[in-house]
Amino acid sequence: MTTATPTPLWRPAAPVGFAAPLPAVDLIQVAAVDDGWTVSARVVVDSESPNLAGHFPGQPIYPGVFVVETLCQAMAQAVPGAPRLRTVTSVRFLAALLGGDEMTLDLDVRPTTPAGWAVRGTARRLDGTVTAQLRAVFDAGADA
Amino acid sequence: MNAAEIRAVLPQRHPLLLVDRVTSMKPGDVIETVKAITATEPCYAHLGDDATAEDYAYPASLLIESFGQSAALLWLAGATGSDRLTDDALLLFVGAREYTVEGRAYPGDVVRHVVRLERVVADTAFATGESWVGQRRIATVGSLMAARRPRSAVAEPAAGPTGAGVDRTIPANTSAQGGRHVR
């Protein structure tokens, strides 16, 4: 799978087909690398979103768990079989995302035995500040 | 604690206030909470007629948030005097380890969280526990970390036209005075 692939293009994310608090990926970029994938997902924090009205009133902050939501939606869109989250091995939230901020979540996705995926990710704001770091395990997916 | 009492303690509001009731609590030690899931939750609003039963699995992100809010209720109940959450402080979810999904919850299910507070160090709390639907365990939580931080230090509105250069990293409280040990 290491054939010369041109730099993948950003494409708009498809509508989310499963239960989700919000569309947590606006644009997505996917490339096959060896046996795995590299995935990047971008999302702009919408301060008008009802979620942020409740988190928190008068002080909208993108909830840390929505980074996990971005992770789940990006994996379902990018990796064949629509893998589902099994374990968040480690996640750390390092900086706040406020309304108008844009987050880019870069994922390195490697196959595991038994069939599934080990994921490492870093989320950054546009200014390069790392907002979150994570490691997670996904199953092969309901469609696999 | 009922919904009104929970609302008085937690800063989150609809649709992200994700604890319905506290069924038992030993402050600073262990709490049991419930969150009922219905098909009218906002997270199902966008699903079309072609959605499968599996598409109705309640999102892991919201289950983690609900567990985290339960941990916050436990922590805040154990806090006294100046340790109570004030208007100028926020509880932030700063991290987790080994959160494992073992099952799913669907509309009609009542999720029960059992959360134990392990340690509080430097205004950072470490909680552990499980989430259940009836006799079915749907998640185990190795460790969830939350921190109490001044609002001003966490989320100043972006200054200047671009907001660039504003340091909004989440500072840890490592001062000798700020923290305390529970237990």
Add this chain to the structure above:
Amino acid sequence: MSGENERYEQLREIIAEVLEIETDELTDTGDFAEEYQADSLRAIEILARIDKEFKVEIPQSELPELRNLKATYEAVARHAGWQD
């Protein structure tokens, strides 16, 4: 293995896990912050894990001293009153 060695290696495992590195990557004197990019939350996690695993409470004021494995072991031993 002596009790001291066993506890030293147990501490190495705990800290390596928090720093998300392999046990053999964690040297005795490697600086947590400089060599392994540990931030203040990691330091707090190490303190909390020591508290949990060894039942030893190191005061928060000593956090800055926990710079490497050797110094951390010495702090744990001092507060636990380990003699060996």
